[in-house]
Amino acid sequence: MSMKVFDLQCSHGHVFEGWFRGAQAYEEQRDRGLLTCPVCADTNVERKISAARLNMGRGLAPESGQPPAQQHASRPNESEVATLTGMQAKWLAHLQEVVKRAENVGDQFASEARKMHKGETEERSIRGTATEKEKRELAEEGVNVLPLPDFLDDSQRH
Ligand SMILES: [Zn+2]
Numbered sequence: 526m527s528m529k530v531f532d533l534q535c536s537h538g539h540v541f542e543g544w545f546r547g548a549q550a551y552e553e554q555r556d557r558g559l560l561t562c563p564v565c566a567d568t569n570v571e572r573k574i575s576a577a578r579l580n581m582g583r584g585l586a587p588e589s590g591q592p593p594a595q596q597h598a599s600r601p602n603e604s605e606v607a608t609l610t611g612m613q614a615k616w617l618a619h620l621q622e623v624v625k626r627a628e629n630v631g632d633q634f635a636s637e638a639r640k641m642h643k644g645e646t647e648e649r650s651i652r653g654t655a656t657e658k659e660k661r662e663l664a665e666e667g668v669n670v671l672p673l674p675d676f677l678d679d680s681q682r683h
Contacts, residue, residue: 535562536569541613543570563616620671627652634670635659642668 528544531551535541539562545551551572554560560570627650630637634653640646655663655670663670 532573533560533562533570534573535565535567537562537565537567539564539567540573563613623650624652626650629653635663638663638668638670639666642666 527546529547529551531543531545533541533543541563543551543560545554551560555570558568561568562570630651630653632654634651635655637646637651637653638655641648641651660670
């Protein structure tokens with residue numbers, strides 16, 4: 526399976542990479558609100574227009590007072606980009622580990638997640654599929670479920 530890597534940016538200016546099966550898959554996921562920022566979980570995610578638009582916010586801005594002389598305002602700070610990419614990589618590695626260990630409960634996902642939330646069954650990592658309706662219901666009941674990136678989700682492949 527060949528994946529396309531896009532540079533994405535959330536409305537808070539976090540830049541991260543997204544893997545997609547193609548531009549169409551990206552557009553589909555974006556239109557369905559499935560893209561989330563790994564840093565702040567913002568769902569307002571777009572392809573990064575250009576590096577010059579990079580805005581890391583105040584929290585990650587370099588120490589004020591002594592801007593490096595060679596730094597140009599129109600260019601992103603390379604080290605900040607590297608930091609975020611590192612966070613993204615760690616997050617992905619963690620997610621892959623979680624997915625690997627999670628019990629695949631298939632289309633029983635919603636009912637298992639609900640039972641766990643109510644303490645009716647053992648707390649454990651599960652993964653599986655849920656309909657849009659089930660996802661809405663879980664959210665309304667306060668059951669937190671993590672959307673799985675398309676490429677990590679093998680629960681629908683046989
Ligand atoms: Zn963000």
